[in-house]
Amino acid sequence: xxxxxxxxxxxxxxxxxxxxxxxxxAGYVARGHAVTLVVAGRxxxxxxxxxxxxxxxxxxxxxxxxEGYRAASPVLIRRLLPxxxxxxxxxxDRLTLRGMGPWAKAHGIGxxxxxxxxxxxxxxxxxxxSVATWASDIANLGTxxxxxxxxxxxAFAGEEFARVQAPNVETVPLGVDLATFxxxxxxxxxxxxxxxxxxxxxxxxxxxSMEKHPGRGIEVLRALLADGVRARxxxxxxxxxxxxxxxxxxxxxxxxxxxxxxxxxxxDLLACADVAICPGPHETFGLSxxxxxxxxxxxxxxxxxxLAEVARGDCGLPAADTGPAFAAAVRTVLARGDYxxxxxxxxxxxxxxxxxxxxxxLHLSTADRRRFLRERPAARTVPxxxxxGSHPHPECASAPxxxxxxx
Numbered sequence: 001x002x003x004x005x006x007x008x009x010x011x012x013x014x015x016x017x018x019x020x021x022x023x024x025x026a027g028y029v030a031r032g033h034a035v036t037l038v039v040a041g042r043x044x045x046x047x048x049x050x051x052x053x054x055x056x057x058x059x060x061x062x063x064x065x066x067e068g069y070r071a072a073s074p075v076l077i078r079r080l081l082p083x084x085x086x087x088x089x090x091x092x093d094r095l096t097l098r099g100m101g102p103w104a105k106a107h108g109i110g111x112x113x114x115x116x117x118x119x120x121x122x123x124x125x126x127x128x129x130s131v132a133t134w135a136s137d138i139a140n141l142g143t144x145x146x147x148x149x150x151x152x153x154x155a156f157a158g159e160e161f162a163r164v165q166a167p168n169v170e171t172v173p174l175g176v177d178l179a180t181f182x183x184x185x186x187x188x189x190x191x192x193x194x195x196x197x198x199x200x201x202x203x204x205x206x207x208x209s210m211e212k213h214p215g216r217g218i219e220v221l222r223a224l225l226a227d228g229v230r231a232r233x234x235x236x237x238x239x240x241x242x243x244x245x246x247x248x249x250x251x252x253x254x255x256x257x258x259x260x261x262x263x264x265x266x267x268d269l270l271a272c273a274d275v276a277i278c279p280g281p282h283e284t285f286g287l288s289x290x291x292x293x294x295x296x297x298x299x300x301x302x303x304x305x306x307l308a309e310v311a312r313g314d315c316g317l318p319a320a321d322t323g324p325a326f327a328a329a330v331r332t333v334l335a336r337g338d339y340x341x342x343x344x345x346x347x348x349x350x351x352x353x354x355x356x357x358x359x360x361x362l363h364l365s366t367a368d369r370r371r372f373l374r375e376r377p378a379a380r381t382v383p384x385x386x387x388x389g390s391h392p393h394p395e396c397a398s399a400p401x402x403x404x405x406x407x
Contacts, residue, residue, distance in 0.1 A: 002034040003363055004086035005053075006100055008060065008071040008093045010039040015207055015237075016287035017116055020174050021092055026051035027356030028363075036084055040072035056080070071096045078103055088367040090359075092116060094143055101146030108374030110366030112359075113147040120160045121282040125211055137164050144168055148366040151359070156306035157284035172359055175352030176290040180263050183296030183340045185271035194272045198232035198253060200224065200334065203273035203297070205266065205288040206280060208239030213302070215241075216279035218248050219323030220330050225252070227331075233277075234269055236260045271295040275330050281305050281321050294347035296340035300329045314342035 007021050025035045029052035037053050040060025048054050058080065060070035074097055081089075081103070088110035091100050094117075104111035120136035127135070137160075144150055144166035151172050152158035161169045195201045202224075204217035217233050224231040231253065235245065238259040246256060260266040270276060276292035281302040283289070289299045289307050293315055301307035303318035311318050316339070319329040333339070 001087045001364065001367055002036070002085060003028055003088050003090055004081065004084050005035065005037045005090045006077060006093065006097055007037065007091075008040050008096050009069045010037075010092075011041070011069060016174075016285070017092060019177075019287055020114070020116070022049075022051065022053075023175065023177075023352045024090070024356060024359055025053040027352060028360060029053055031356070031360060033360070036086070038072075038077060038080065038084075040070040042070070074099050082107070087371070088112065088363040090114065090363070091147070094119065098143060098146065101143070101148075105146075105148075105370075108370050110363060110368075110370045111147045112149045112151055112362055112366060113143060114151045114153075115143075115157055115161075115284070116153070117284055118157060118160055118282060122211070133163075136160055140164050140166065148369070149362050151362070153285040154306040154309075156309070170358075170362060172355060172362075173350055174285050174287065174290075175355045176287065176294045176347050176350050177263070178294050178348060178351065181267045181270060181291045181294035181347075183271055183344055185268050185295065190268045191272045194234060194269055195232055196253070196255075198230050200229055200231040200275075201273045202231060202233045202275055202277055202330070203236065203269055203292070204233065204277045204279070205236040205260075205270065205291070206278070208235070208237050208241045208245060210241065211280065211282055212239075213279040213281065213321065214239070214245060215248055216323060216326055217277045218245065218252065218254060220277060220327045221252055221254065223323065223327035224330070234273070236266060236269060267291070267295060270297055273297050275300055275316075275333050277326065277330070278302070278305075278307060278311075279321075279326065283307055286310075290347055290350055293343045296344045298333050298336075298339040298343055300326055300333060310346065315339070315346045316343070 005021055005025055010018050025037055028035045035053045037055045039057055041057035043059055045057040058072045058076050060072035062070050086109050089100055089104045091097050091113045094113060094115055101111045119139055120132045123132035123135055140161055141164050150161060150169045152169060153174050158169055158171055206212045206214055208214045217235060221231055221233040234255045236257045270292045276297050276299045278286060278289040278299050278301040281304040283305040286307040292299050298316035299311050300316055301311045301318050302321050308318040316333055317329040319325040
């Protein structure tokens, strides 16, 4: 089977979306399938990745003032797709590429859309809740009708589709890299490097943009310092709020790493931290939080995100979306002590092998269904003999005022 993945906003700093697309694609190839990934970039490129995935880059327009977040015109992608010979499309973009579902149906190709975010929560960032619900319901009904299958990564992510009773939604949890992120990375030398002499090390790994609430970690650090705790915060990530956050952190023990492209460096940080702060209230899976758990580090998360069901008891705590609430949860987690074994055990429930196998079964079923519909012989109609004097067009004969109409 040939799976074509489509992903706008895929780039060096794309975080969880890029990780998910790459891990799924590599898993499909490892199981004997052909995969072509189409993404947006500065200029055209065609290459084969180490995973065996063929990646085609088409020129795209820059979004969000952050390099790497680009979107290609659907017109360019529709021109490219017929030459690829896909059996199934996997679309990781519910907005700029939403028209790919109808295109796939028109060409007898299976289609799956992965919902990486909740549309209602995104609209709420700039509109009243009632408006956000109304607008997202309309859009989600259209999305569900456009694709053979909609995939959500958690029940929380699927709530907005359940609200409109979409019948073709599947829940497929993503995975986490359990080999790279592991507790054994917390060596004394790594801890000394990251903590810089502090007694408590906090880590926050997220995109520095408004919807992620990245200032929460600084609020927590201020509260701990006010309590006399010698604490340090390391913020890993980049985004439009980077400069503002640096202003907020002036005079505090805060280190900004920028985007950490080296996964080993990020894994060292997360393993050495005492608590990972995951403040985003709109997270539909929370890959960075899962990476912290895989590293044996407890998490404190927004109680309004999908992570609230994970961060309970043995893995960390959920908190209300305020600085004092997060600080109180962090204090509670720090007082408990060692979470390494229980946090790791929680992360081990989320494997990429399981995610790949589930996604492949969906691709195979949708591709087979579309192939059957495409190849089934058209029903042949045999015209019935016409009675003498009967009207050649029965639909006209039944109309009032026409010859032969019934009175």
